Amino acid sequence: MNNPNERTSSENGIYLSIYSSPSTNAQAAAKELAELRESVSLFTSAKSVKQCGKKLTVVKTTGGKREPKEITYYCKNKHVCPVCMSYAYSQLGKKLTTLLDKWLASRGSVYTQTFTLPNRPKSLAFKYKDIVSTWGYLVGTKAFQQLKQDFGLSQYFRVTEDVLDGKNSFPHFHLTWFFGSHLSSQLMADFCQQVADLWVLTANRQGIRGTQSIHQWSGPVRFGTQSYARYLTKHGYLELSFTPKDWLQKPGRHKPLDFLRVFVKTGDSSMYDTWVDYERATSGKQRFRASSQFDWLPEPKKVS
């Protein structure tokens, strides 16, 4: 489910086409994203998304001269707006690739781990609340602070991903752990196991039982940093090979954007319900979260 090595060739195809210089695929994806934005703006309750993509005229003063200038307004909504979601994820993917390359070359090791909670008959909004509070509880424990110290964990980056499937929809976290020195995979696996145990404990303390941490995916990030960064940011990508027809023949868990695509193409009201549930559940939530004082390893400023 969460193993980046299990991506299909079609996924690889679209990742590559969007990341490289503009190609026919990238143009087709951009066109479809713009069409989806137009559709979503008709029924979303998010006012800013309704306005996204509109041309505005602003007055700029240059050298004492006031001149009208046309700009495009972007809502920057990372959950609901197909265009802004896709843009935010592609920018994040590039930034993470650069960071991972630099970190591995000059700082230490990197490991990845996912966190989920068991599926319960609750609305998606409650599932968000549960996973966020479990995380908040976990990072606040003395045991986690101790683990960070023992293993020399410098920082971490959390990405929230949603897999939608009506009642079985579930949000989960992808964690990227940055260690301050080069550690063996075994040591990092030990760290992850201990954090996973803590995850179960903190979930149980909040009454969320039967946590499936044992099935979660984790592993070292050593090479293929671009593929890993794209895997982390796959939420924002359109797979052009995916069609509503495929979905109807083989329904299953999909990205929110794919649900929107099926809804827009077929008008299926159950798709709409799932999308609206998702929209409500993610409103005001953070999708990317860096640990405090996160170091992106910027280039040193040039002194002239």
Ligand SMILES: [Zn+2]
């Ligand atoms: Zn937007």
